[in-house]
Amino acid sequence: MKNNDFSDIMLNRHSVRQFDPSVKISRDELQEMIKEATTAPSACNLQSWHFVIIDTPAAKDKLKQAAMKFNYPQIDTSSALIFIAGDTHSHEVYRDVWNKVYEAGKISKEKLDQILNTFLPLYEKASPEFLTLDATIDGAMVGMQLLLTARAHGYEANPWSGFDFKTVISAIGLDPKRFVPVMCVALGKPAAGADILKTDRYDTKTQTEILE
Ligand SMILES: Cc1cc2nc3c(=O)[nH]c(=O)nc-3n(C[C@H](O)[C@H](O)[C@H](O)COP(=O)(O)O)c2cc1C
Numbered sequence: 710m711k712n713n714d715f716s717d718i719m720l721n722r723h724s725v726r727q728f729d730p731s732v733k734i735s736r737d738e739l740q741e742m743i744k745e746a747t748t749a750p751s752a753c754n755l756q757s758w759h760f761v762i763i764d765t766p767a768a769k770d771k772l773k774q775a776a777m778k779f780n781y782p783q784i785d786t787s788s789a790l791i792f793i794a795g796d797t798h799s800h801e802v803y804r805d806v807w808n809k810v811y812e813a814g815k816i817s818k819e820k821l822d823q824i825l826n827t828f829l830p831l832y833e834k835a836s837p838e839f840l841t842l843d844a845t846i847d848g849a850m851v852g853m854q855l856l857l858t859a860r861a862h863g864y865e866a867n868p869w870s871g872f873d874f875k876t877v878i879s880a881i882g883l884d885p886k887r888f889v890p891v892m893c894v895a896l897g898k899p900a901a902g903a904d905i906l907k908t909d910r911y912d913t914k915t916q917t918e919i920l921e
Contacts, residue, residue, distance in 0.1 A: 711863040718860045723905050725865035728786040728897030734864065736762065739789055739896075742862055746855040749847075753828040754806060757799035757844035758851045759888055761881050764789035768881075772893070775877035783867050783895035790895050792881055793852050794888040795844025800832035841889050848891030859896050867895045 811821040859866040878885040
């Protein structure tokens with residue numbers, strides 16, 4: 710990582726939408742950033758996320774079929790985009806995740822059985838709405854981590870979901886019966902003179918209640 714200054718990474722993050730198109734990010738580095746981002750927590754550790762790397766003109770054209778036009782500048786100029794989808798079938802491999810932890814001697818057989826017996830039935834019987842919501846939250850968690858990881862690697866990013874939620878999954882070659890759209894993250898170095906909107910936030914006291 711190029712930048713390990715947490716406050717700089719978090720407090721100075723702003724969405725960048727105009728990138729220097731001559732900057733390339735290798736697929737190895739993209740994969741590294743994805744790996745780092747997946748240290749994010751997820752519901753029951755289901756890790757219900759899935760990534761699509763979009764870094765060629767042909768792939769960008771496919772994404773554009775489902776993107777709102779105001780997001781074309783990020784698509785056209787970014788070094789790469791990482792589309793984050795939620796995986797509503799993630800529980801189907803859930804046993805493997807925990808078996809690995811058990812086989813590595815990190816949890817007891819009792820703990821393994823307890824985890825699988827508690828959480829698996831919940832997901833196997835869950836409604837599509839529940840699975841979609843769960844996968845969407847997981848995807849958002851990993852998306853936020855990806856934004857920060859990008860800065861740690863010396864890049865800037867823009868999360869965006871201005872796309873057609875009904876068609877975007879098919880447009881990027883995923884199975885719409887399994888995957889749900891969460892967000893797309895455009896990555897790169899800002900273009901010289903890029904107009905970076907410095908946004909503000911509400912007074913959080915107006916958004917906070919205290920339950921007594
Ligand atoms: C769920 C989500 C969807 C967003 N969709 C878009 C979008 O379609 N286009 C865009 O330019 N920015 C999009 N953004 C970026 C927001 O506009 C931006 O994060 C917000 O204005 C705050 O600015 P900042 O990122 O610079 O702090 C989205 C952000 C989030 C979290």
